[in-house]
Amino acid sequence: MSTHALGSAKLVLAQNVVHIDPAPAVFEAMKEGWARQQSARFLRAASITPRLRLIERFGEFTGQYPWQWTPAEGEAFIAHLRGGAKPIQMSTARTYEVTIGLFIEYLMDSRYGWTEVCGERFGEGPQAVFHEGNSVLHTIEYEGDPRRRPLDYDEVQALFDAADARPAKIRGQGRKGVLAALRDAAVLKTIYAYGTRRTESSRVDLVDFRRNRKAPRFGNYGSLMVRFGKASKGAPAKRRTVLTVPEMDWVVGVLQEWLSEIRPHFAPGRHPALWVTERVGRLSPRSINEAFVNARQAAGLDEDLDLHCLRHSYITHLTEFGYPARFVQEQVGHSHASTTAIYMGVSNEYRNKLLEASMKARLGEDWE
Template structure:
């Protein structure tokens, strides 16, 4: 069977059966098209003609950069390999091939990158820089609630902008978040975030709403707030706070996880709150807290 035909069937399966988001599907489609292009340049058209050496050569070419393409980082090449593996695993499950030739191909080695985080004081400066007084605009009040939610729940930016009003009203002190693969999780959020959301619902959202959307966070036209606009809101808050850091929504997610672990939370609890399918993903934050301890020790111990 032709590789591209198997790829089309697999992408349809991911969309319909697995319920992957459009953003994830777009990334998969880009990587799978790159893989198909590479196989065609190697004169391999049928999925059954691909062998393990071909998949390994593909990863090596991604790292080197071939045919005018820029070399990919180890992490980007690793993600591309995950997609290629998924295709071959699907081909095996559908009976198109008798063996999964990509199963034993190792991803390129990559150095561990510790995520950027803010201190508790920096988070407070960021949030308090957004006005909520009588002169605050509806957008200011919305942005305050948005940042409180991002830090208070560790939600991804797509999860925060995807919240519906009903997700807040679902249960007191608990937020219903829809994550990757349409999986839902319940995340508690604190009194400060609750107060900010309630303030937004009472003072700001009615003025923004045009009756068009049930989304929690609205833009000035009454539609759902986009991820790009949410990023812009965070950038504005960063400037207002005078923080000389490149702060993204993921910075707040990283800070949420790090501060929980520093406060004594169990890593598996943090895993559930973040919506990670594997605790391995969450364990990167244990390295962050360990590095913080080392830095304090180096600066404070007389024999460091």
């Protein structure tokens, strides 16, 4: 049994081999070793591959190898990405800095032997590229696009009206796609009614809807089991149960119509997915996103609104309905209440109602 750490230089570098051009060979071995080290920490390929691609991009940008990288190259790389016609967001810049920093930490860790290899073969070793003085500081809690916001009630209704109108429009034009348009309208309404993400929505199966004995009037749609929730790095998908709330009880009729009148026309057979395609496959997250874009454009809504804004809307509207913060947090599967708060954008009317209730409680009915 090997006593070397998985990902160490001795395990990934070919022994007793003299390379004509050793620098590229060592760089490739470094990337392979880092991939092995991350796999040993149960990170998935979906996380590892983009990290390796970023390291390759950084190497191509600098024209140098990791043992030659300095803080100056790191600063130039981020400055390059922050400029141009499509600058990256501050949060993306930080992610890049952290990723490159993790790679450098791996190389500098004595357990993996890369510093020794670089010293012997190239006369220099890796050094920190990003540090407190030249990296993006996490100074605020939310750095997402400020244009992303919850839809108000009128905008939600306009979105659904536009989605409902698309099947008739397609039929009138003699085009294919009526069934898909009917499905897309149901998908968007269900996403809003349960506050699910697009990938979560794509992975919902028929068996994920359950009865809630505390709310029998919702029948078989009293709750939705989300089995493929957003996972933390290196962790399996999170699970949560989303309860159907009375304010969204209209979704029961939407789901019943979809399952009894529309879905059978797709001839899905024994396919387990709730949302299926014309080719009897599972509806993809990308297709769900396209459904939102089509409805948004037809409704004439702000083009900066995206599908995730429906989740923002769900959180905001549950809060305005009067549900406790903890209940809302559990419904959407956030680990921290602060994350839920970031999504919230309650209306002035709601805040004025809270203010009025507070003033009446403190000063009595005649406070005005």
